Amino acid sequence: MFTDIVLDIFKLSGLLVAEGDVLTKDVGLSSARWKVLGALAHSDGSMTVPQIAYSMGQSRQSVQRLTDAMEGSGILVYQDNPHHKKAKLVALSEKGKEIFELLEQKQIPWANLAADGLNASDMEIALSVLRKMIQRFET
Amino acid sequence: MFTDIVLDIFKLSGLLVAEGDVLTKDVGLSSARWKVLGALAHSDGSMTVPQIAYSMGQSRQSVQRLTDAMEGSGILVYQDNPHHKKAKLVALSEKGKEIFELLEQKQIPWANLAADGLNASDMEIALSVLRKMIQRFET
DNA sequence: GTCATTATGACAACATATTGTCAATATGTA
DNA sequence: TACATATTGACAATATGTTGTCATAATGAC
Numbered sequence: 277m278f279t280d281i282v283l284d285i286f287k288l289s290g291l292l293v294a295e296g297d298v299l300t301k302d303v304g305l306s307s308a309r310w311k312v313l314g315a316l317a318h319s320d321g322s323m324t325v326p327q328i329a330y331s332m333g334q335s336r337q338s339v340q341r342l343t344d345a346m347e348g349s350g351i352l353v354y355q356d357n358p359h360h361k362k363a364k365l366v367a368l369s370e371k372g373k374e375i376f377e378l379l380e381q382k383q384i385p386w387a388n389l390a391a392d393g394l395n396a397s398d399m400e401i402a403l404s405v406l407r408k409m410i411q412r413f414e415t
Numbered sequence: 416m417f418t419d420i421v422l423d424i425f426k427l428s429g430l431l432v433a434e435g436d437v438l439t440k441d442v443g444l445s446s447a448r449w450k451v452l453g454a455l456a457h458s459d460g461s462m463t464v465p466q467i468a469y470s471m472g473q474s475r476q477s478v479q480r481l482t483d484a485m486e487g488s489g490i491l492v493y494q495d496n497p498h499h500k501k502a503k504l505v506a507l508s509e510k511g512k513e514i515f516e517l518l519e520q521k522q523i524p525w526a527n528l529a530a531d532g533l534n535a536s537d538m539e540i541a542l543s544v545l546r547k548m549i550q551r552f553e554t
Numbered sequence: 555g556t557c558a559t560t561a562t563g564a565c566a567a568c569a570t571a572t573t574g575t576c577a578a579t580a581t582g583t584a
Numbered sequence: 585t586a587c588a589t590a591t592t593g594a595c596a597a598t599a600t601g602t603t604g605t606c607a608t609a610a611t612g613a614c
Contacts, residue, residue, distance in 0.1 A: 277538050278530035279522065282431055284545040286450060287472035289428035290571085291552040292421055293600095297572080308600060311425060326562070333426035338601045340563070345599095362562050362609050383418065390551055391417035394544060399416050401537050402544035406423040412529055413430040429601085432570095436602080447570060465592070477571045479593070484569095501579050501592050 281405075299382050303375050304349075312342050313351070313368065313376045322355060322365040333410070351375060420544075438521050442514050443488075451481050452490070452507065452515045461494060461504040472549070490514060 296307030305313075315328050325343055329336040343366050346352040351372040354364040368376060391399070435446030444452075454470050455462060464482055468475040482505050485491040490511040493503040507515060530538070 277535070277542060278526045278533070281538060281542050281545065282526075283450070283453065284542065284549060285424055285427050285431060287470075288424050288545055288549055288552070290472035291549065292424060294572085295552060306599075311422070314422060324562085331426075333429035334600095335602055336562080337564095337603080341600080360562085360610075364563095387417045387421075390548070394417070394547060396416070398540050398544050399420060402541040403416060403420050403423065405533060405537050405541035406420065406427055408533060409529070410423060410427055410430065413427070413434060433602085445569075463592085473570095474572055475592080476573080476594090480570080483594095499580075499592085503593095 281409075295386070299386060300379060303378055305351075305375065305379070309342055309346055309351070310379060312339065312346065313372060313379070316352075316366065316368055317376060322367040324357065324360070324363040324365060326363070328366060330414075333414070346372070420548075434525070438525060439518060442517055444490075444514065444518070448481055448485055448490075449518060451478065451485065452511060452518070455491075455505065455507055456515060461506040463496065463499070463502040463504060465502070467505060469553075472553070485511070 293307045296310055300306055300310050311332060312328060315331050316323060319327075319331070323331070325340050326336045328343070329339040332339065343352055343354075347354055347366075350369055353367050353369045353372075355367055357363055357365045432446045435449055439445055439449050450471060451467060454467050457470070458466075462470070464479050465475045467482070468478040471478065482491055482493075486493055486505075489508055492506055492508045492511075494506055496502055496504045
């Protein structure tokens with residue numbers, strides 16, 4: 277059963293990336309870049325690249341490339357980090373905040389539609405299982 | 416909450432790919448290629464490339480490239496499809512079967528360790544939620 | 555303070571995945 | 585059958601992600 281869950285996570289991940297790409301197309305983003313915005317919004321505003329990568333379960337290099345591109349297009353800004361000379365803090369620009377809020381407005385009805393018919397307590401249980409699995413594989 | 420589930424699925428997918436890459440390294444495979452073997456094993460032995468792609472929630476072109484590479488390394492074989500002149504049937508070669516069984520032997524203890532401490536009925540509920548989400552996004 | 559170890563950004567090579575296009579093959583409908 | 589439509593493989597461009605290496609900065613042990 278655990279293996280079935282793993283396979284379904286792979287499959288869902290692919291399907292959800294496709295969904296996210298559609299939702300973000302209008303604003304010139306992608307699922308991958310949206311996830312970076314989400315990670316930053318989930319934190320207290322700014323994180324270093326390695327912190328974002330850890331929170332996303334990805335390599336720091338892949339996130340670095342995304343943030344560099346998004347900084348180049350004015351969605352993110354690099355801020356000096358008082359605690360570290362090399363590791364800049366990544367934060368949303370004004371433009372980034374606007375785009376993120378736009379996406380949230382599109383995402384809410386999408387999530388409601390997608391979650392329709394799913395039992396809330398079942399979803400809570402599913403979430404707790406996913407969280408435990410993440411803990412198990414996080415370094 | 417639905418959004419949290421989505422973000423955790425993305426994160427877990429990344430972590431699980433890394434796990435799979437470690438497990439498959441010895442036999443010269445990768446998570447991506449292992450998933451193709453798994454899809455074939457789950458079916459009745461042979462499927463066309465588009466069928467595999469659909470079952471994996473991915474584009475047929477990405478799967479085509481994987482199967483071409485795996486056919487080249489002797490893990491898969493293309494068989495004539497009596498129902499279709501262009502769309503060959505993809506099947507595991509003897510070598511592919513051996514490797515897949517090897518991987519299963521490595522995967523079983525891994526899954527048991529990873530699932531340790533997870534409540535079985537919770538896992539069933541989680542699986543049902545994932546299945547419903549897949550149905551929602553499958554074309 | 556010194557020195558070994560670790561963390562970080564830059565860069566590159568490669569694997570994986572999506573999208574798009576085109577020609578050949580199927581399929582469904584009149 | 586004939587024809588419009590859909591499916592499929594081949595090919596290419598691009599985005600995403602991992603791994604590896606190197607130089608610089610930070611950290612911890614002494």
